Amino acid sequence: MTEPPWLNAREMDAWLAYLTASHLLERRIEEQLKADSGLTHSQYEILTRLSSAPGQRMRMTELARLVVVSKSGLTYQVGQLEKIGLVERVSCPSDERGVMAVLTGEGLRCLEKTAPGHLAVVRAFLIDHFGPDELTSMTRIMRKVASAMGAAVPPSGISVGPGDG
Structure with missing residues (x-):
């Protein structure tokens, strides 16, 4: 197997800029969510979804796919949210083996x-650091990256608010 080519200077700059910005x-x-609600980013995303x-309400398998987490990871997070009364699990009416997560x-109220x-x-x-054309480019680029990894890419025109992550 041949080794992939090393990153050139432009590629390395892009990679390091992405890493720094995404981590920051x-x-x-995480700091904002912890201060405002005690939630983690993963837990907040579950609530928004x-x-x-x-x-x-949503089937746990579908929710795991949307928040890009393993089924066991989602089960843990939903369990934590269940303990504090923000989510409950119920049997799926159309499939008794299925489990649904339900926002309480x-x-x-916590999400709002x-x-x-x-x-x-x-x-x-x-x-707010980008103009409309830059946002369009960023969206296209991030969808391309997600698609390359086999992720289901959400459609355009979804607003971000209490109903989105």
Whole structure:
């Protein structure tokens, strides 16, 4: 097997800039979420995905696919959210082997309380630094990266608020 080519200077600059920015942004998001609600970013994303799902419920397998986590990782996170009353698990009505995660009223209230701070961080440290054309390019690039790894890429036009991550 041949070794892949080393990164040239431009490629290395792009890689290191991505690493630095993504780690710093994730740290800011985690700090904000911890301060506002005690949630992790993964837990917040679970709540946002459930809030935008029909009936604020979703099969655990589908939820794991959307939040890009293993089934066991999702089971752990949902269990943590269940302990604090933000999510509950119920049997799937169409398949008794299936399990659904359901956003509780308390989970929705937590999300509504936490969303403005989350949005402020996302805007201040990412979105507001780009013009419309740059955002379009970033979206296209990130979808291309996700698609190369086999991820289901969400459609355009989805807003980010209490119903989105």
